[in-house]
Ligand SMILES: [Zn+2]
């Protein structure tokens with residue numbers, strides 16, 4: 001297998017290391033390709049994403065690293081484009097399309113910050129019905145198909161705080177129908193899915209998407225890429241070993 005990691009974050013958004021440190025970490029891991037994919041700008045939550053003023057510097061920095069390290073590794077310049085982000089993507093080698101927020105009557109509710117935020121959103125906007133919330137989330141994931149990203153990011157991020165099943169039951173019929181509807185739309189659009197290993201660093205047993213979803217996608221001919229969603233150099237290409245089978 002050719003080792004490649006194209007979902008990584010740097011100090012240009014919410015990562016802890018510079019692009020060069022991430023490139024060097026990938027070389028140490030023996031990777032043939034590293035893609036930097038910092039968060040695109042969203043106006044309602046500027047704290048974690050890339051400042052539009054930094055866009056040119058970002059492109060130039062990655063281009064310089066591509067040249068500097070070309071004998072050792074293929075460096076690519078990507079972006080993790082949130083569904084609600086309207087920044088242009090023409091300058092990037094590739095785009096990861098991701099959903100990080102529910103849109104509840106204009107209120108952008110992050111799905112990956114805390115279980116309390118999700119519980120409150122379920123109460124406030126979905127009559128306490130978490131399956132309605134999940135249906136809303138997956139209807140937004142399905143919308144990624146219209147944007148034709150190269151890679152679909154963390155398909156079931158909504159699962160992040162459901163480690164012990166205290167928010168919802170993943171075998172619930174409505175939950176399954178919600179993700180299958182989104183998966184089918186993305187499959188029909190020819191999207192590639194990432195197998196995102198970041199949950200394994202938080203002592204969860206399954207990546208994004210869950211093994212059930214990976215197997216469903218695989219049975220329908222989906223293509224996968226492995227990615228770490230690393231926000232630190234030490235996490236580049238981490239936990240890839242168990243999933244190499246799925247990307248062949
Ligand atoms: Zn993300």
Ligand SMILES: [Zn+2]
Nearest residue numbers: 007009080229
């Ligand atoms: Zn990410």
